[in-house]
Amino acid sequence: xxxxxxxxxxxxxxxxxxxxxxxxxxxxxxxxxxxxxxxxxxxxxxxxxxxxxxxxxxxxxxxxxxxxxxxxxxxxxxxxxxxxxxxxxxxxxxxxxxxxxxxxxxxxxxxxxxxxxxxxxxxxxxxxxxxxxxxxxxxxxxxxxxxxxxxxxxxxxxxxxxxxxxxxxxxxxxxxxxxxxxxxxxxxxxxxxxxxxxxxxxxxxxxxxxxxxxxxxxxxxxxxxxxxxxxxxx
Amino acid sequence: xxxxxxxxxxxxxxxxxxxxxxxxxxxxxxxxxxxxxxxxxxxxxxxxxxxxxxxxxxxxxxxxxxxxxxxxxxxxxxxxxxxxxxxxxxxxxxxxxxxxxxxxxxxxxxxxxxxxxxxxxxxxxxxxxxxxxxxxxxxxxxxxxxxxxxxxxxxxxxxxxxxxxxxxxxxxxxxxxxxxxxxxxxxxxxxxxxxxxxxxxxxxxxxxxxxxxxxxxxxxxxxxxxxxxxxxxx
DNA sequence: TGTATACATATTGTATACGATTGACGAGGC
DNA sequence: GCCTCGTCAATCGTATACAATATGTATACA
Numbered sequence: 001x002x003x004x005x006x007x008x009x010x011x012x013x014x015x016x017x018x019x020x021x022x023x024x025x026x027x028x029x030x031x032x033x034x035x036x037x038x039x040x041x042x043x044x045x046x047x048x049x050x051x052x053x054x055x056x057x058x059x060x061x062x063x064x065x066x067x068x069x070x071x072x073x074x075x076x077x078x079x080x081x082x083x084x085x086x087x088x089x090x091x092x093x094x095x096x097x098x099x100x101x102x103x104x105x106x107x108x109x110x111x112x113x114x115x116x117x118x119x120x121x122x123x124x125x126x127x128x129x130x131x132x133x134x135x136x137x138x139x140x141x142x143x144x145x146x147x148x149x150x151x152x153x154x155x156x157x158x159x160x161x162x163x164x165x166x167x168x169x170x171x172x173x174x175x176x177x178x179x180x181x182x183x184x185x186x187x188x189x190x191x192x193x194x195x196x197x198x199x200x201x202x203x204x205x206x207x208x209x210x211x212x213x214x215x216x217x218x219x220x221x222x223x224x225x226x227x228x229x230x231x232x233x234x
Numbered sequence: 235x236x237x238x239x240x241x242x243x244x245x246x247x248x249x250x251x252x253x254x255x256x257x258x259x260x261x262x263x264x265x266x267x268x269x270x271x272x273x274x275x276x277x278x279x280x281x282x283x284x285x286x287x288x289x290x291x292x293x294x295x296x297x298x299x300x301x302x303x304x305x306x307x308x309x310x311x312x313x314x315x316x317x318x319x320x321x322x323x324x325x326x327x328x329x330x331x332x333x334x335x336x337x338x339x340x341x342x343x344x345x346x347x348x349x350x351x352x353x354x355x356x357x358x359x360x361x362x363x364x365x366x367x368x369x370x371x372x373x374x375x376x377x378x379x380x381x382x383x384x385x386x387x388x389x390x391x392x393x394x395x396x397x398x399x400x401x402x403x404x405x406x407x408x409x410x411x412x413x414x415x416x417x418x419x420x421x422x423x424x425x426x427x428x429x430x431x432x433x434x435x436x437x438x439x440x441x442x443x444x445x446x447x448x449x450x451x452x453x454x455x456x457x458x459x460x461x462x463x464x465x466x467x468x
Numbered sequence: 469t470g471t472a473t474a475c476a477t478a479t480t481g482t483a484t485a486c487g488a489t490t491g492a493c494g495a496g497g498c
Numbered sequence: 499g500c501c502t503c504g505t506c507a508a509t510c511g512t513a514t515a516c517a518a519t520a521t522g523t524a525t526a527c528a
Contacts (some may be wrong), residue, residue: 053287146380
């Protein structure tokens with residue numbers, strides 16, 4: 001069994017929460033996790049405390065840690081806040097990007113594309129998460145970064161739960177997202193603030209529409225009777 | 235010697251950091267603090283982890299915790315971001331406030347006024363912090379709240395360091411701040427979103443001007459020679 | 469005199485043991 | 499039969515001991 005270092009444990013838990021392998025609201029048992037990561041409870045508790053600080057988990061006195069939930073209020077707030085923060089982050093990224101960060105961003109986009117091509121949904125979601133996190137760090141604004149990080153946690157988890165690989169247009173939407181990323185990279189590199197805001201909002205609309213269509217699908221046919229007759233006729 | 239519970243320790247450290255009793259960049263020694271709060275290092279470390287999550291301290295591997303610094307980059311970002319977040323928070327507070335929260339807010343304003351009247355600068359700064367934190371919780375937006383909390387930490391600390399009780403107009407400015415708080419309470423209670431945004435931005439301008447005047451005071455007289463003559467003439 | 473290396477000291481990180489709190493189950497009383 | 503209270507198991511919280519790491523200082527050598 002592999003032995004984990006503390007930061008590996010931290011990353012692995014982040015990863016498992018983002019991929020909804022650990023689903024929202026899931027109870028996190030300290031002894032269980034400390035055994036899983038083969039470390040004692042003391043450092044594991046510190047990891048949980050940090051995850052709480054980052055918004056991944058919530059802890060309550062004498063009742064342990066839970067994966068942060070995603071109830072209806074969270075969703076409402078999310079859709080209300082995300083475009084504003086994303087747009088502002090994008091504008092700032094345009095102003096403050098460094099060459100090294102741009103390289104990172106291109107690399108992240110490569111990984112995202114690769115994951116999409118190999119139809120690995122979870123990996124694609126995580127790569128996408130990383131991409132936008134890099135844009136966030138480009139903005140060099142600790143205050144907005146705190147909002148962004150929390151938005152991203154919920155965004156990535158939603159993308160996972162709202163993903164329908166069977167849907168016919170889903171593949172096309174993801175390809176469009178790749179194109180948008182490329183356009184955003186170019187705009188950031190060129191320092192075109194107004195353009196990158198537009199692109200970011202378009203990117204947001206794409207993602208939002210996809211999630212909305214999952215939550216509010218086309219209604220079932222009202223005319224059940226004729227539907228039944230149709231089947232009987234076969 | 236008083237024995238502290240964990241949450242008391244947390245609050246006390248927050249308070250000491252906000253009041254710059256623990257100045258930005260100050261090194262936090264675990265054994266020292268655990269002795270001061272008469273608890274063992276294990277829970278104290280967890281307190282520090284949480285403070286890190288909230289943005290009060292920064293920790294680095296094998297090198298302990300420091301009070302979050304306020305260098306020039308932080309200040310720049312602060313002035314860039316604060317008005318937008320404050321305004322958005324205020325608008326949301328207008329929409330989502332509850333009667334209980336309104337009571338809290340009025341109570342906080344009372345405490346603020348009291349502290350100002352008794353010329354207790356540190357207490358006034360903390361009461362002001364609390365006032366705006368309540369407005370934040372009224373907004374009921376976890377994402378923006380993460381930004382707001384961090385902004386407030388730096389804002390409160392700056393107010394403390396940029397405070398000149400000797401300045402002639404300082405007392406008047408604080409009285410104006412009290413009036414603005416009252417107006418904000420009324421606007422939030424009435425649910426007037428546009429108004430509360432205006433008031434919030436005015437409130438911000440007042441605070442910003444005060445800080446700016448501290449950083450960029452009136453320059454010393456260039457004509458040193460005549461100044462010297464003047465003194466000799468006495 | 470400057471620099472490098474090795475040792476000493478201080479501080480942080482981890483494991484383990486024990487104490488405290490919560491929640492569940494069952495016995496007893498109403 | 500239902501409610502209440504007490505005991506028990508499980509889990510969380512804290513203290514302490516020890517290991518690992520970093521920093522300061524002294525000494526040797528160039």
